[in-house]
Amino acid sequence: MDAQDHRTAESLAPTELVDSPPVLMAPRSDGIEVVWSVTAPSRGWVEWLPGSIDPDTARAVERRVVDLDRYGFVPQGSRVIRVRIDGWDPGADYTIRTVTEAAADGHRQASDWKQVRTLDPSADSTSFVVWNDTHQRSETLQRLDDASPQADFWVWNGDICNNWNDPEEIAPTVLAPAGRDVTAGRPLSFVWGNHDVRGPWAYRLSEVIATPDDRPYYALRSGPVAAIFLNTGEDKPDDHPTFGGRPAFEQLRRVQADWLAEQITRPGFVDAPYRVVFCHLPLRWVDEPVLTEADYAGGDWDHYSRVSRDLWDPHLRAWGAQVVISGHTHRSTWIPADDDFPYAQLTGGGPEGWAATWIEGDADAERFTLIARRLDGSVLHEASFTPAGSVPSIR
Structure with a gap:
């Protein structure tokens, strides 16, 4: 999905919808899973950029979005949201953030951008x-x-x-x-x-x-x-x-x-x-x-x-x-x-x-x-x- 559509997070309501940072779990050479907790039924997705792109200056069109779970739904939950990211390169740097949208009224909350590096099986150290x-x-x-x-x-x-x-x-x-x-x-x-x-x-x-x-x-x-x-x-x-x-x-x-x-x-x-x-x-x-x-x-x-x-x-x-x-x-x-x-x-x-x-x-x-x-x-x-x-x- 293109980050310019309705799931970009440029205007956020003041209500605290999210009560944890994006937690990076299950590191792999081709991706990672991002998990975070919410305070109400919500939908969520991850925006990401290659490490070479500064998120503060990146254009919306440069952001990639992961918004699909294995069953064909936008990732969602009433207490926890999980997004698995695949297709990354080994030993590469990326920048991610989560965007959460309340199911009840559609207001959104975006996390800060966070750095992550994939595992590299061929690295020297x-x-x-x-x-x-x-x-x-x-x-x-x-x-x-x-x-x-x-x-x-x-x-x-x-x-x-x-x-x-x-x-x-x-x-x-x-x-x-x-x-x-x-x-x-x-x-x-x-x-x-x-x-x-x-x-x-x-x-x-x-x-x-x-x-x-x-x-x-x-x-x-x-x-x-x-x-x-x-x-x-x-x-x-x-x-x-x-x-x-x-x-x-x-x-x-x-x-x-x-x-x-x-x-x-x-x-x-x-x-x-x-x-x-x-x-x-x-x-x-x-x-x-x-x-x-x-x-x-x-x-x-x-x-x-x-x-x-x-x-x-x-x-x-x-x-x-x-x-x-x-x-x-x-x-x-x-x-x-x-x-x-x-x-x-x-x-x-x-x-x-x-x-x-x-x-x-x-x-x-x-x-x-x-x-x-x-x-x-x-x-x-x-x-x-x-x-x-x-x-x-x-x-």
């Missing part, structure tokens, strides 16, 4: 940032946002909430955490944690979260790093009475095992210099008791996901996974690869300011480095890997 276990702690979220640099992608590695007992908490928790524009300069790759699947409204989280293939496990290639994102589910069996019969993670783990077996053979993954897995529950831990039904009934829980590892480990070994990055334990821990497990395990810290961490990954042709930092910037763990599964160096 890449960077990413990881947060985990933020649990709706506003001060921690603000400090993480302040401390973390821009990156090619940002992994929010699970447990963004406590439980979803109120559906009205979902959109602001994801799209405007602590009132911040958290995807400015770092598009979001989301990982489900065990708390993210708890509560009677947890099934609605997927309405707000975008992933490349619209499922809670996926993969991406950015520069020399191939990354696989997996969903470890809950930290207790599906039939635990506190879950109310809602989970079916035993099945989902098996589905992911089948998908993983195929994914690791794909171009860009079978030959990747660096191979990283993101999942919320660790696949390894410092001690690994096998809990019984009585243990779970007494309030104990899995500190690592043995049930996931049993299914996925053969494929991770075959792929040559180098490191698994997780959260869950609220304890920053490094477990090196050993004779039993050829991949290392790194976990981030907890939601309190004194325990919170952020993890930075940087990779080029010679080395892939991971650094886990406290909020004050001090280093907790640092590890580096050479290409193709070489033994890491640890500091």
Whole structure:
């Protein structure tokens, strides 16, 4: 659609129709998905420009518009609007903004213009940032946002909430955490944690979260790093009475095992210099008791996901996974690869300011480095890997 038609946004009513920034999710080499929250039933679309064009001086005719969902509708919603953009070039810069139109009276609100860069699988280098276990702690979220640099992608590695007992908490928790524009300069790759699947409204989280293939496990290639994102589910069996019969993670783990077996053979993954897995529950831990039904009934829980590892480990070994990055334990821990497990395990810290961490990954042709930092910037763990599964160096 041409941006000169009735969906341009030159005159905006003062009513606040939008209550989040445009959130950049599911980065890919050929596009991204833009998600934002609204306060009333609305239609919405994304205007975009190539990075070489200044939006302040661009003519309306130069703006491209994405205003179609997969079912033939203008994207719309009563609380959240999502627009998927396809057909972009790898490693290219773009500028986007959202335009929202109230269904009731047609008044409009446009966001500020926002910069985004697509992933580039052929780039010589890449960077990413990881947060985990933020649990709706506003001060921690603000400090993480302040401390973390821009990156090619940002992994929010699970447990963004406590439980979803109120559906009205979902959109602001994801799209405007602590009132911040958290995807400015770092598009979001989301990982489900065990708390993210708890509560009677947890099934609605997927309405707000975008992933490349619209499922809670996926993969991406950015520069020399191939990354696989997996969903470890809950930290207790599906039939635990506190879950109310809602989970079916035993099945989902098996589905992911089948998908993983195929994914690791794909171009860009079978030959990747660096191979990283993101999942919320660790696949390894410092001690690994096998809990019984009585243990779970007494309030104990899995500190690592043995049930996931049993299914996925053969494929991770075959792929040559180098490191698994997780959260869950609220304890920053490094477990090196050993004779039993050829991949290392790194976990981030907890939601309190004194325990919170952020993890930075940087990779080029010679080395892939991971650094886990406290909020004050001090280093907790640092590890580096050479290409193709070489033994890491640890500091």
